[in-house]
Amino acid sequence: QITLKESGPMVMKPTQTLTLTCTFSGFSLTTSGVAVGWIRQPPGKALEWLAVIFWNGDERYAPSLKNRLTITKDTSKNQVVLTMTNMDLVDTATYFCSHSASGWPAAIFDSWGPGTLVSVSS
Amino acid sequence: SYVLTQPPSVSVAPRQTARISCGGNNIGSKSVRWYQQRPGQAPVLVVFDDSDRPSGIPERFSGSNAGNTATLTISRVEAGDEADYYCQVWDDSGDHRYVFGPGTKVTVL
Numbered sequence: 001q002i003t004l005k006e007s008g009p010m011v012m013k014p015t016q017t018l019t020l021t022c023t024f025s026g027f028s029l030t031t032s033g034v035a036v037g038w039i040r041q042p043p044g045k046a047l048e049w050l051a052v053i054f055w056n057g058d059e060r061y062a063p064s065l066k067n068r069l070t071i072t073k074d075t076s077k078n079q080v081v082l083t084m085t086n087m088d089l090v091d092t093a094t095y096f097c098s099h100s101a102s103g104w105p106a107a108i109f110d111s112w113g114p115g116t117l118v119s120v121s122s
Numbered sequence: 123s124y125v126l127t128q129p130p131s132v133s134v135a136p137r138q139t140a141r142i143s144c145g146g147n148n149i150g151s152k153s154v155r156w157y158q159q160r161p162g163q164a165p166v167l168v169v170f171d172d173s174d175r176p177s178g179i180p181e182r183f184s185g186s187n188a189g190n191t192a193t194l195t196i197s198r199v200e201a202g203d204e205a206d207y208y209c210q211v212w213d214d215s216g217d218h219r220y221v222f223g224p225g226t227k228v229t230v231l
Binding site for chain 2 (some may be wrong): 047048049060062063102108112113115
């Protein structure tokens with residue numbers, strides 16, 4: 001059974017750097033074809049893809065946020081970390097991590113964590 | 123950049139059929155995924171590769187994709203199908219990114 005869970009700060013101030021951790025079980029990021037992605041959803045708005053990291057180390061980022069995002073993996077801990085610099089009020093959202101086993105480079109996000117709400121306020 | 127369009131809302135009576143469209147330039151050449159998101163919950167993949175269903179998804183959910191429109195069809199709609207539905211594609215041109223549609227709210231009357 002695949003499970004994922006996001007963790008990180010619930011409240012942040014503008015200009016701070018956000019660090020979110022996705023801790024997962026039921027799969028390994030060393031297995032060929034596997035990936036973990038991050039998607040966010042502002043309150044009442046649509047889903048927005050942020051980043052994905054593949055078993056082979058390939059990283060992809062949303063073009064509009066590429067300069068602010070870094071995604072890394074720690075296969076020994078079964079964790080994926082997303083950092084987002086220079087947080088702003090508009091970055092208030094629920095952040096989800098998700099699993100894919102559909103190969104490279106087109107991930108299919110077939111399992112999701114429950115999400116974590118990050119609020120940015122001055 | 124690639125843009126997807128969806129109707130904001132669709133209303134359907136129980137046991138009837140709901141059809142949700144997803145428009146995009148030559149979307150028929152791309153692989154479409156559909157996600158269901160109930161209020162306060164994480165999205166659930168209901169269709170991938172245009173028309174395939176993950177295990178555990180009822181056969182009532184089906185998908186099609188041709189030309190500039192992909193469609194998610196929910197047959198014999200139930201109250202539990204009331205949710206937001208998002209289409210999504212992988213755009214392999216230029217920046218290689220994952221694009222979501224704006225979502226459609228399905229209301230069961």
